[in-house]
Amino acid sequence: MINVLFVCLGNICRSPMAEAVFRHLVERENISNKIKVDSGGTGGWHIDEVPHIGTRKVLDKQKISYSGMKARQVSKNDWNDFDYIIAMDDQNIKDLQKFNTQNEDVVVAKLMDFVDKPKEQEVPDPYYTGNFDYTYELVSEGCTNLLQYIREKHNI
Template structure:
């Protein structure tokens, strides 16, 4: 099973989702059965580490994002990953525009797995510290729901 988290630049929301979801998989004893990655729609930050504020907020919760590096969405991602999960509606629209018709992947909003259908993970880039904490809270809730969805799919 493979999961890809997608935001605009891959330096705030999607690496946070990657780190939090990895931790949730560890807690559920599924880390060996699920591959996780993140990327951005845009190529602005390719090769760069997550935003320092993102790393600091995650580290306060015991999640180290320091080894992650931004990359851009690639066409092969639609064939490699089972889930491509967008942080907001703009990212979701970009995924749908680029998704090949034959792709078997689930393409949707990440927060749908938290029961927040249609809700977005807000971009904290231009805000204060509280925005990064809110992203962590939302991503944590969605990660728990996604772990359960994957567990059901694996066990089916």
């Protein structure tokens, strides 16, 4: 089982969007028995909250489920539980360092690192930009490429 964790600041906009999109792709390809998906935030302000209304609207428009998703904060245990920890921006990467247990087997990267010639190096936070559609566009491209990378690397 390959375990993937998406991370942003508060776990209500970008990372739950990525979790939902990635899970949708995994289910569509009938490989849910091989890849587990979750998301978390580096901060704890929104623990137990459902995804932001903007994220829910975009996912509803795309017919992608976010059922049962609630915000949680990243913990040190995540370095034991996940093979991939995928952040949305450079600040998330820096913030993740305080949780890292130095498990060198875990791949820590930004989502846009998996996109050739990305429009952005980071996924902008729609909590501040208000542009959930653009965030979805970037997340969707990143998740598609990440899944392809994982399938090739792990022969799935």
